[in-house]
Amino acid sequence: xxxxxxxxxxxxVRTKPTPGIKAGPxxxxxxxxxxxxxxxxxxxxxxxxxxxxxxxxGFYMSLTGKSLTGxxxxxxxxxxxxxxxADAGMWRSLGNxxxxxxISTVPLVLVxxxxxxxxxxxxxxxxxxxxxxxxxxxxASTVVSLxxxxxxxxxxxxxxxxxxxxxxxxxxxxxxxxVAMWSIVIATLWWTVGFNFLLYLAAMQNIPAQHYEAASxxxxxxxxxxxxxxxxxxxxxxVMIVLLQILASLKVFDQIYQxxxxxxxxxxxxxxxxxxxxxxxxxxxxxxxxxxYIFFGLIVLVSALQFVITRRxxx
Amino acid sequence: MANTTLTRSIPRSGSAQVIRQPRKKLTVGxxxxxxxxxxxxVLWLIPFAWATVxxxxxxxxxxxxxxxxxxxxxxxxxAFASVFQAGNIPLWTWNSLYTSAAITLITLVISAFIAxxxxxxxFKGKKxxxxxxxxxIIVPPPVLMxxxxxxxxxxxxxxxxxAIILPxxxxxxxVFVLKRFFDQIPRELEEAAVMDGASxxxxxxxxxxxxxxxxxxxxxxxxxxxxxxxxxxxxxxxxDDSLLTLPVGLQTIKSAYGVQYAQNMASALLAALPxxxxxxxxQRQIIKGISTTGLAGx
Numbered sequence: 001x002x003x004x005x006x007x008x009x010x011x012x013v014r015t016k017p018t019p020g021i022k023a024g025p026x027x028x029x030x031x032x033x034x035x036x037x038x039x040x041x042x043x044x045x046x047x048x049x050x051x052x053x054x055x056x057x058g059f060y061m062s063l064t065g066k067s068l069t070g071x072x073x074x075x076x077x078x079x080x081x082x083x084x085x086a087d088a089g090m091w092r093s094l095g096n097x098x099x100x101x102x103i104s105t106v107p108l109v110l111v112x113x114x115x116x117x118x119x120x121x122x123x124x125x126x127x128x129x130x131x132x133x134x135x136x137x138x139x140a141s142t143v144v145s146l147x148x149x150x151x152x153x154x155x156x157x158x159x160x161x162x163x164x165x166x167x168x169x170x171x172x173x174x175x176x177x178x179v180a181m182w183s184i185v186i187a188t189l190w191w192t193v194g195f196n197f198l199l200y201l202a203a204m205q206n207i208p209a210q211h212y213e214a215a216s217x218x219x220x221x222x223x224x225x226x227x228x229x230x231x232x233x234x235x236x237x238x239v240m241i242v243l244l245q246i247l248a249s250l251k252v253f254d255q256i257y258q259x260x261x262x263x264x265x266x267x268x269x270x271x272x273x274x275x276x277x278x279x280x281x282x283x284x285x286x287x288x289x290x291x292x293y294i295f296f297g298l299i300v301l302v303s304a305l306q307f308v309i310t311r312r313x314x315x
Numbered sequence: 316m317a318n319t320t321l322t323r324s325i326p327r328s329g330s331a332q333v334i335r336q337p338r339k340k341l342t343v344g345x346x347x348x349x350x351x352x353x354x355x356x357v358l359w360l361i362p363f364a365w366a367t368v369x370x371x372x373x374x375x376x377x378x379x380x381x382x383x384x385x386x387x388x389x390x391x392x393x394a395f396a397s398v399f400q401a402g403n404i405p406l407w408t409w410n411s412l413y414t415s416a417a418i419t420l421i422t423l424v425i426s427a428f429i430a431x432x433x434x435x436x437x438f439k440g441k442k443x444x445x446x447x448x449x450x451x452i453i454v455p456p457p458v459l460m461x462x463x464x465x466x467x468x469x470x471x472x473x474x475x476x477x478a479i480i481l482p483x484x485x486x487x488x489x490v491f492v493l494k495r496f497f498d499q500i501p502r503e504l505e506e507a508a509v510m511d512g513a514s515x516x517x518x519x520x521x522x523x524x525x526x527x528x529x530x531x532x533x534x535x536x537x538x539x540x541x542x543x544x545x546x547x548x549x550x551x552x553x554x555d556d557s558l559l560t561l562p563v564g565l566q567t568i569k570s571a572y573g574v575q576y577a578q579n580m581a582s583a584l585l586a587a588l589p590x591x592x593x594x595x596x597x598q599r600q601i602i603k604g605i606s607t608t609g610l611a612g613x
Binding site: 029032033034035036037038039040042043044046047049050051052053054055057058061066111114115118119121122123127128129130131132133134135136137138139140141142143146147148150151155156158161190195198199201202221222223237240241244247250251253254258272275276279280285288289292293295296299300303 | 344345348349351352355356359360361362363365366369378379380382421424425426428429431432433436437438439440441444447448451452453454455456457458459460461462463464465466481482484485487490515519540543544546547551561562563565566576579580582583586587590591594595598602605606607609610
């Protein structure tokens with residue numbers, strides 16, 4: 001093959017990604033069809049069996065009275081859904097999930113931003129700060145729950161002991177229905193803020209230095225620079241972090257189940273736990289599948305928002 | 316973008332250090348920043364410190380109503396000894412290790428293959444396939460738990476390691492992280508191989524994969540941490556004591572040991588140790604990995 005052909009092929013490749021060379025167009029295309037699907041096949045098998053199928057089957061289940069005891073597989077239409085919409089337990093757990101999402105997302109974004117901004121000033125011993133803020137993210141939820149249940153212990157816990165030095169009476173961190181959700185938010189903040197912190201830090205370090213140099217020449221101080229350069233430059237990152245955090249918070253289950261089992265009196269029980277209990281403790285698989293789908297609808301709504309926003313940003 | 320040199324097309328490799336703001340003298344503002352950062356760091360380290368102190372106490376000291384950072388009867392390894400005698404932690408650690416490793420390996424292989432197809436090969440149905448995979452990013456795992464459990468029951472996989480491993484290998488967001496990286500590898504590099512009549516598979520294995528080590532590492536780190544710490548699915552899919560992963564196993568000791576605070580903390584610390592140690596050794600890679608994959612969604 002002569003060199004002129006090669007260079008022509010090269011320029012064609014750049015605009016249209018078809019690097020096949022020897023075969024004619026139709027043969028090449030059919031060969032590409034085969035190799036494309038072959039490369040995709042292993043993923044696709046798992047994708048179909050463990051994702052697509054359960055989604056479809058879950059929806060089918062939600063239309064049946066299926067239970068773990070095997071009884072009543074018959075289709076019952078949408079009556080699981082109408083039952084769920086009239087179920088005070090579902091609404092309460094959905095409300096708890098939304099409450100947790102609101103009161104956890106705000107500190108999980110703000111504290112992460114503060115941590116990243118502090119490090120970005122150029123503090124010495126960067127690795128030390130990063131280690132302290134990020135290390136908890138590497139823990140399993142159960143470890144975090146063990147740590148915090150122990151610190152929240154009303155009689156023997158570190159936190160009440162510390163507060164008593166200031167004359168503050170003992171607080172039932174996980175026993176008081178008015179406090180329990182906040183205690184879980186604090187534990188969650190400690191556990192996962194490091195993740196958002198790293199995302200912010202990476203984004204801040206990608207802001208070109210020229211921006212700051214120009215501002216310095218104009219006499220803008222660090223404070224001004226943060227609000228007029230750093231923060232605006234971070235807007236796309238902030239939008240993504242907030243949306244990802246909302247989606248993560250909506251799925252809350254582990255630490256609540258482990259720390260309070262949803263109590264006291266159901267005051268912290270999230271919707272995922274309600275699905276779990278309806279299905280595995282109450283054996284009502286069909287009904288819990290229906291609640292799963294109502295929850296899914298909520299997630300789709302938030303995700304649709306995310307897609308719209310990211311699309312607009314990249315367009 | 317396509318014809319820039321390879322080093323430039325690999326995103327965010329080490330350039331961060333260069334662009335950081337120029338260092339200034341120690342100002343009042345900077346001192347204040349150090350103080351705030353230090354307060355936060357102390358707050359963030361206290362749970363570790365308190366768990367460690369408690370784990371090295373005798374049970375009597377741990378449950379004493381007067382709280383002490385230095386226990387009256389001294390520090391002891393009793394709690395760790397009891398935990399080791401019970402023998403569960405090493406087994407659970409092993410279970411977590413091999414299931415997480417298997418999940419990471421399978422995820423990497425199947426995701427890299429499909430990402431290559433999406434990046435380089437024009438085939439019929441590619442658009443539909445891409446849309447389906449993108450859409451699947453939004454499916455929250457809790458929605459799948461009920462049908463997936465029923466399905467694994469039908470496959471007779473409940474209470475086998477396969478029940479833990481197989482449903483956790485689908486990471487659509489990571490497929491796109493890999494695809495985006497492959498897109499940035501200049502095509503010129505493959506052309507010589509194509510001329511020599513190399514197959515797609517050889518090009519993929521010998522050219523694309525070696526150039527993609529940083530992103531493969533990043534994805535591996537992200538997937539491994541997620542699998543290592545996953546609670547809900549292993550909790551649902553295993554009842555057999557000998558199959559429990561660390562996070563699930565720890566949940567059972569809380570009820571078993573009751574008020575054994577020192578032992579609880581010793582178990583928690585032993586469970587936390589492996590990843591923390593790995594992090595201390597590979598801090599740079601892990602932080603870079605999280606920063607490059609994190610925004611892709613979970």
